[in-house]
Amino acid sequence: MVADLRLVVNLCRRYMPRASLWLLLLTCATALAPSTLALGMQSMLDGVLTHSLAKVWPGVVETAVSGAFMVAGRRVVAVQQTIVGQTVGTHLDRKILNLCATLPGTAHVDDPAALYRVEQVRGLGVRAMILSVQAVTIMRALVWLVFAVIMLGTVHPLLALLPAAALPSLVLVRSSARSLAEARQQSAEHHRAAQHLLVEFLTPASAKELRGGRSGGYLREIARQRRESAVAQMARAQRRVMIGTLVGAVALTVSCTAALLFAAHLAASHAASPGSVLLVLTIGGQLRAQCADVFDSLRMSARGLEMIGHYRWLAALHRESASKGGSPVPTTLTTGIELRDVVFRYGSAEPTLEGIDLLLPAGATVALVGLHGSGKSTLVKLLLGMVQPTSGRITVDGVPLDDFRREQWCARTTAAFQDFSRFPLLAGEDVGVGDLSRLTDIDDAARRGGAEAVFNSLPHGRHTRLGTAFGDGVGLSGGQWQKIAASRAFMRTDPLLAVLDEPTAALDADSERQVYHQYNEAARTWRTASGGITVLVSHRFATVRAADLIVVLANGHIVETGSHRQLMARNGRYAELYRLQEAAYR
Known part of the structure; x- marks a missing residue:
């Protein structure tokens, strides 16, 4: 006080x-x-x-x-x-x-x-x-x-x-x-939960399900109980x-x-x-x-x-x-990113990841595979420096990740997520914020990620405000928003780490093929320019099989690593998942 x-x-x-x-x-x-x-x-x-x-x-x-x-x-x-x-x-x-x-x-x-x-x-x-x-x-x-x-x-x-x-x-x-x-x-916590449910009532995506399933009353009752508990x-x-x-x-x-x-x-x-x-x-x-x-x-x-x-x-x-670290981030990766006995848990919960030992070689394309809840997204957050390990350490070319200033490491990474952001900005800005130093130099990124086609469909092109938060914006479909987000990830031209976490989930098959083709080209460019590592998180094995290294996670542990050919030959967890998906498309 x-x-x-x-x-x-x-x-x-x-x-x-x-x-x-x-x-x-x-x-x-x-x-x-x-x-x-x-x-x-x-x-x-x-x-x-x-x-x-x-x-x-x-x-x-x-x-x-x-x-x-x-x-x-x-x-x-x-x-x-x-x-x-x-x-x-x-x-x-x-x-x-x-x-x-x-x-x-x-x-x-x-x-x-x-x-x-x-x-x-x-x-x-x-x-x-x-x-x-x-x-x-x-x-x-x-x-x-x-x-x-x-x-x-x-x-x-x-x-x-x-x-x-x-x-x-x-x-x-x-x-x-x-x-x-x-x-x-x-x-x-009760107030926050009740407020979150109120937002769900007013969000277009959830409103459709609530009305269609007539479950609004059920959620309303939960919100009421939460609110009354807080008031009491x-x-x-x-x-x-x-x-x-x-x-x-x-x-x-x-x-x-x-x-x-x-x-x-x-x-x-x-x-x-x-x-x-x-x-x-x-x-x-x-x-x-x-x-x-x-x-x-x-x-x-x-x-x-x-x-x-x-x-x-x-x-x-x-x-x-912000004050952690003082070592300069390398211009080019020579060895790669290594995780040694990494453990991570949220609060006092059981570990989300445990005993992670993994080397992501410089210039490699690495795929993370596993069922929902296996720890893939948490591993991605650790690599990007968004969260710190509970124990163990992560090194970049032998230098602990903690020795870098976080903002400098973030400046050398790029990412596209399935749960991407929908910024209420001008369409061009929504792509450009992927690298503020090149806010208006977006042509190549917009072409690679598909945002160029979205611009052409808007009344004022890239100068059209997106979303309805400010009242004068234009609403986009889920696929259009995902093209904007995918283009945002292409803004950085020489990242040391690029993460693609289900970046095409809302796209049709043709758009998905085009985007992955551009990512493959970009991965080769990043490998040559900076020894950059591309980490791909996907449930679609047709995409995963081309990776240099495939990492299979289950219940927070790494259970298999290797190339597609090696993992299929072992006839383990990866081969089982691959054959299940292959059978579904026959």
Whole structure:
């Protein structure tokens, strides 16, 4: 919490130093107003009772000015808090957007706890800062508290203990704030699941199945249960807050009543002036108001600082991921990529890959074969540097992959996936983002991947916006989108590693043949230019059989390696799968 608050202060000092200083000064000034109001009322009452205009008039002026400043000053401080929070929060949002967009790996996407932390701060920089800046209200209360203790002590030393009556409330509120934070984290997965199902209702592909199978009601019930579970968790936490607030209010009321009775006793015995009773009454009322302000500020600032904590975690994750390695990525592969005793697991689950020992020779075309869930996609992520092995290591020409900066390794890889992205960009840009350094030099890539034919069918060619996210875009068929994605993978001309993960699943037979023909040509070019390795993931053995090396995976282990001829001669798992598929096409 201290580190989070320090970060908020540093951000304010960096982006709005003058406005932040004014906020602090105004906050301190408004903290003095309640004290001077109480003193003014005491002076005014003592002057009336003793018929002393010398006390009445200063008391009246002091009371009026202090009251006006309390109302106007608080409003000015609130406006200043909003200005500082919005301005600094805008800068924070830019930082968050940059961190989310440039995280080198994808491990956080597969980790629910990490995904929760990203979602808690993504796009919420302004809100986080506005809430965090509420902490100045606590400072204002502390300044007021010092003066309140001094004024009460002048009446009687025991009365100076009155502000301590607020401690039980503060402790309970702080505990309640932690309970709320824990409840938000525990209910986040339910909220995310319910939101995901809502998106499914509105996604064209899933909407067809839901309507056709009339299963919308079933999913709706799951979403309802998830949402209600999340609401119930938050309601339990809110009830704890309510009970804590009630207990604290009762303790404070009893203490203020006792202090008032004691002050009245002192006045009746002439140990204090009658105005002292009004002073104690006023400070008691202010104590309740200050407690209410502090409670609200604690609740809001705790939420804001919790979000700032998620931002600090995100920044640390980015630094840790980006700072690893310093060795230059080789210009050309000579040996290849080797995996030694590699193990990978998601979180605390059973290993997805285990005991992987494999050499991908430089310039080779390598096919990964196996049933769904065998670990092929995870192996691809490891090779691309998207995730790190749980144990074991991966080397590139003998240099550990971890020794390279991730962004430099990514710049020398390219990939086409079955679950490709559909960016709502101009059609030419959707291809060009495969290599930003050549964003407009897309002609060859568009021809190789088939995007050129898609451009010719669009109203404005490559300058047509794709998708319907922005309202002025054009929808594409699944096959057209896949041609765009395939072309994107051709943008890099000399990759050290090219991954083709079922890149033609949505294409017709003729388009698939053309794309694979282009990939074979590209693989030969990459082999000559950089010793580049092409990794092919496919269930279609007519494509796989031409690979230099075929790797067969099952249940996270490599069970066979070799060429098509060698594996067929062994009559093992590969031969069994090949003959099953061959029989299906007879």
